[in-house]
Amino acid sequence: MNRSFSESRPARAASNRKQMNQELRSLWKLRLVALGLGILTLLIVFAIALKFSNDLRLIHANGLILLFCGAAWLGWKKEDWFAGMLLIAPLVAIFSYEVLANIPALWPGVVLWFVAGAAGLVFVRAFRKQTAVAIALIAIVLIGSAGYCGWFAPKQLARSFNKAKDAFAPAFTLQPVSDGSVPITPQRGRILVIDFFSTTCAPxxxxxxxxxAARTDLSSNHDIEFVLVASDRGRDTPERFRSFVERRRITMPLAFDVGGKAHDTLGLSGVPAIVVFDRGGKIRLTREGYNSAETSFRRDLVEFLKTL
Incomplete structure (x- = not known):
């Protein structure tokens, strides 16, 4: 009896080890699937952004939905928090590199993605045991995201893009492209808005x-002038530039910045870039970048120009 019992102990230990190994393999398979889902989420979010719009609100909402659904599926399989982190990591890493590196103030969006992932991971268990808790989790995520997309992100984008100035402008030259009067230098007594542009630039x-539309809003203010400026740096030519704008029925005066010299002289680094000159020829505002999530762009620009 005792001998039989002692012989069964190694067998049970071996069986337990085998079971533990199987569980460990199963767990790591789930984690690899989670990483795959995370990469797929990243590809879907940025494919939609490239194909349709880079609107930050759309990027955030798509990421939120996909991460929540992916985490809910993982939670249904096994509530493994490491798997949840692997799901979220790819999107957060690329968003941090592409967006947060330039606009760090948008970090709450990443926090909301983590919250959505955590809520999704426990959602199935919560829904089975306490439906009210599951509904509350979804409500928290939705309310937080609504505040982020509707108020916080637009404000932070405006603060990041707009830089108030009060400096005399260096000398620069532009080449008129469109017919009629084209303001190519600041004139005393007139406000000038220059927008540096490229036909290959989605923003x-x-x-x-x-x-x-902002120019139309200010059409009764005859001392405010707008000019749209392209450069051969972006493979544009005066002819291509004019044709591009005419197809979109934009009637704004057009000019060309040969070699991007004016762009560099004004201390700009990219496009789109707006420079506002006041009636005394001083630079009062520079702005680099655009995102459709900045819903107050038109209103803010019009109100600013009216104060000069």
């Missing part, structure tokens, strides 16, 4: 209707 194209 530039997205900004253009808003800028044209």
């Amino acid at each position: 530039c194209v997205a900004e253009l209707p808003e800028l044209a």
Whole structure:
């Protein structure tokens, strides 16, 4: 009896080790699946951004939905927090590199993605045991994201893009492209808004209707002038530039910055870039970048120009 019992102990230990190894393999398979889902989420979010719009609100909402659903599926399989982190990591890493590196103030969006992932991971268990808790988790995520997309992100984008100035402008030259009067230098007694643009720049194209609408809003202010400026740095030519704008029925005066010299002289680093000159020829505002999530862009620009 005793001998039989002692012989069964190693067998049970071996069986336990085998079971533990199987569970460990199963767990790591789930974690690899989680990482795969995370990479797929990243690809879907940025594919939609590239294909349709780089609107920060759309990026945030798509990430939120996909991470919550992916985490809920993982939680249904096994509530493993490390797997949840692997799910979220790819999107957060690329968003941090592409967006937060330039606009760190948008970090609460990443926090909300983590909250959505955590809520999704425990959602199935919470829904089975306490439906009210599950609903509360979804409500917290939705309310936080609504505040982020509707108020916080637009404000932070405006603060990041807009830089108030009060400096005399260096000398620069532009080449008129469109017919009629084209303001190519600041004139005393007149406000000048220059928008440096490229036909191959998606944010530039997205900004253009808003800028044209702001010009229309100020059409009764005859001392405020707008000019749209392209450069051969972005493979544009005066002819291509004019054709591009005409197809979109934009009637703004056009000019060309040969070699991007004016762009560099004014201390700008990219496009779209707006420079505002006051009636005394001073630079009062520079702005680099555009995102459709900045819903107050047109209103803020119009109000600022009216104060000069």
